[in-house]
Amino acid sequence: MAGKWKSEELEPGKVLETTFFRNPVGDSPYPFRATHLDGRRAPKVVLSDDPRIRPGVPTQVRIVAVHKPERSDRGWIQIEYVAARELQLDGIYLDPMVTRKLQVLLESGLNILLDGPQGSGKTTMVRAIARTLGMDFVFFNCAAVLDATDFMATIQVRASDSGAPVTDFVSTDLRNALLAAVAAPARRFLVFLDELNRCPESARNALMPALDATRRIFDPVTNQFVSIPDNIQFVAAVNRGRQFSGTFGIDAAQLDRFAPLQVDYLPITAEVDLLQKRHPDVPKASVKRVVEIAARLRKSEELGAGLSVRATQEVCVYLQHPLMEKADDGMLAELLKSSFCGRFSGRWDDATSDAGVAWRIIEQALAEQAKKRK
Ligand SMILES: Nc1ncnc2c1ncn2[C@@H]1O[C@H](COP(=O)(O)OP(=O)(O)OP(=O)(O)O)[C@@H](O)[C@H]1O
Ligand SMILES: [Mg+2]
Known part of the structure; x- marks a missing residue:
């Protein structure tokens, strides 16, 4: 399969995938250019002016014609836009x-x-x-x-x-x-x-x-x-x-x-994956515990606000530091007290405030997690 396409293989009507980029020839009537079809090098450049084309996004196209197939130094491949493939972005979770x-x-x-x-x-x-x-x-x-x-x-x-x-x-x-x-x-x-x-x-x-x-x-x-x-x-x-x-x-x-x-918060597994990639030194089990507790706070009807992904990231920043290497349950509780409770109104030791409610939920979750591990 590898190698270069031959012009005669690219029959009109054939549907292939390609990725366009901006045409480096600035004054060309075709602002989009691609060089590969289904991962194989095309015998000529693929050009298009279709406004639905997004540079960098894999796109399905249908061959219309290969112009000047006999010339190796000229010609171009004319296509018709079929559809864009769905976006995938590295390091970012997209629902x-x-x-x-x-x-x-x-x-x-x-x-x-x-x-x-x-x-x-x-x-x-x-x-x-x-x-x-x-x-x-x-x-x-x-x-x-x-x-x-x-x-x-x-x-x-x-x-x-x-x-x-x-x-x-x-x-x-x-x-x-x-x-x-x-x-x-x-x-x-x-x-x-x-x-x-x-x-x-x-x-x-x-x-x-x-x-x-x-x-x-x-x-x-x-x-x-x-x-x-x-x-x-x-x-x-x-x-x-x-x-x-x-x-x-x-x-x-x-x-x-x-x-x-x-838009809503990421699913627990996606947030764990994301944080693990960004903080590979933090044990996966710890990341999971942090995200599970965050998810409980986000779900709680008693709290007046959500809890940002910035909060779970922050706890991972702490956990990956050598000073926190031996973080036990007591230490984790302290981190959650500042990074989670600190984002709600009031104080962790005031049970009538949002921060106090958050602290109660955190303590309960930590106790349940500890019990499960036994
Ligand atoms: N789906 C996601 N994929 C990757 N990172 C994410 C995702 N959601 C949140 N984050 C991380 O969480 C942090 C907060 O995200 P972001 O600032 O985009 O949220 P926001 O909804 O715009 O927040 P705000 O409501 O405060 O404006 C960012 O640092 C980002 O790295
Ligand atoms: Mg924002």
């Missing part, structure tokens, strides 16, 4: 259904709203998928927005040469991305609006025309409305942890401009 939906939504250009608890991997997942799809990832923290114009520019005050104060507009990453997208229509930008629920309602309302068919936003720098080009796509994230429920202020009209997608 198969969430990934499938996310890929469809990204390909269709719809705005997406990721709704998931604190530290469940929303930012990690979107950043990784954007990279795989060859999109530029632009991170924008909506929690820092006070005023509608803050999406596009912030005002900085500085001293002029004469010492008098002057104000300057500083373009935000969102505005920079809009300008870059207009200048480079072949590039695709994924603008990640993090913590969209944490900016004031009025500012969010001003963003709405940017998210519907109007696709316009007011630019305070030029004092004009600007159009948002098609190669900009928005993905917003909201954190609907129970303690935020009162402030989850996104109303129905705003929500309706997004395709909502629910």
Whole structure:
């Protein structure tokens, strides 16, 4: 099977898998180029301008024609797009259904709203998928927005040469991305609006025309409305942890401009695998105990918030340190007290607070784990 395809083997209609990359010939009418088909070298380059192609993502194609088969120095292979294979990302767990939906939504250009608890991997997942799809990832923290114009520019005050104060507009990453997208229509930008629920309602309302068919936003720098080009796509994230429920202020009209997608914590086995890969020196049994206790806290109806994957990572950081090499149950309890209970409101020794409830659940879980090992 190995080796190079012969032109005559590539009959029209044959379906094969290939991975396209951006065509290094900048002014070519075909922005995508591949060199292999089903893992074997193609006799000529495979070229396409199909906008559904994502650089770096394995794609099924159907052969249409081999142009100039007789020439060894010229010609090209024309294909038809069939489908993209599902994404697989190294070091990142992706829920198969969430990934499938996310890929469809990204390909269709719809705005997406990721709704998931604190530290469940929303930012990690979107950043990784954007990279795989060859999109530029632009991170924008909506929690820092006070005023509608803050999406596009912030005002900085500085001293002029004469010492008098002057104000300057500083373009935000969102505005920079809009300008870059207009200048480079072949590039695709994924603008990640993090913590969209944490900016004031009025500012969010001003963003709405940017998210519907109007696709316009007011630019305070030029004092004009600007159009948002098609190669900009928005993905917003909201954190609907129970303690935020009162402030989850996104109303129905705003929500309706997004395709909502629910994200949850990783399954226990996936989180154990992930942490084990990142902290290979920590015994698997210890990682499992930590993740199982985290899962109990996340499930608890009594607690007002989730528990981030950052918390289980942090415990592994402790456990892999030589100082903690001989961590016994008492030591593990102390680590969970700071890394887990410390993320809830109140104190571990105040049974009426969330931290106190978490501590009770942790103690109980540790006792059960100890009993099982006997
Ligand atoms: N599915 C996952 N695959 C790989 N790493 C993950 C995953 N989920 C979480 N993590 C790890 O957990 C940490 C928190 O993830 P991330 O910041 O993406 O969560 P988030 O949902 O965006 O959090 P927040 O709600 O605070 O914005 C990251 O350091 C990441 O390494
Ligand atoms: Mg995030």
